[in-house]
Amino acid sequence: MNVYLGLGTNLGDKEQNLCRAVQKIEERIGKIVSLSAFYATAPWGFQSDNSFLNAAVCVETSLPPYEVLKETQQIERRMGRNYKSVGGQYKDRVIDIDLLLFGDIVMNEADLVLPHPLMTERRFVMEPLAEIAPDLVHPVLGQTMKELNA
Template identity: 40%
Template structure:
């Protein structure tokens, strides 16, 4: 039996059929990266960083994976490419963005991979859906729960829940 690790993954996008892109990304993650064990609701947020662009839809997944962190990153980046992701402008508009927020309680500081995600505690669009499925999860560097991080988050962008019916499965 393989040793499964828990990872929390943020999905986001603001181009095309945003909901379809989140759904397709989730399906590909389930197929290629690991079993999806928890799914947050979907949220809409004004663009962060570069603000002159469409609003984003976001969702957080908890997965059980047998992939090591760099393998997981490479798999997720390939899913982004397969779904049409193009990287032009930092924080620019995109069809899909997939970020590793946490990987177990590991702290990883590599040129291509930083875990926990270095900005997650500063972004409501990440913390709101994450708190929905992992409010008591302890940030391994800041030593605060996700819900405590959300309470003191400096980001003031409104994160609106989307009224959608999540299909089971």
């Protein structure tokens, strides 16, 4: 199954942070199918002097969604992220890994919503995602990533 992840960082050596995260994803979750370019973006949802570097990655995995979530959270913690954003309160972070799409699975649980509920509102997610998967269809909205990014 292909899972699409959004990556972001705005602290430290940002390019190295993204490269390390991708390496850890390949070690723990599955084979990297595609990786977008790295996009420099302004903070979203909070004020910071630190710009972000964002990317999207497609990973082929045999793990179920909750296992992928657990692995991404462990990668975040091991890279130095000790908290998750809660209630729309965002902060600077060494790494952020979001599950965007997991095949065509649609789920709405308290701790995991697929597809990611805010992905289409975030250009820093949609631009790299449309780069690596322009023809991928959103399982709820029925539009391609290219169409949603237009």
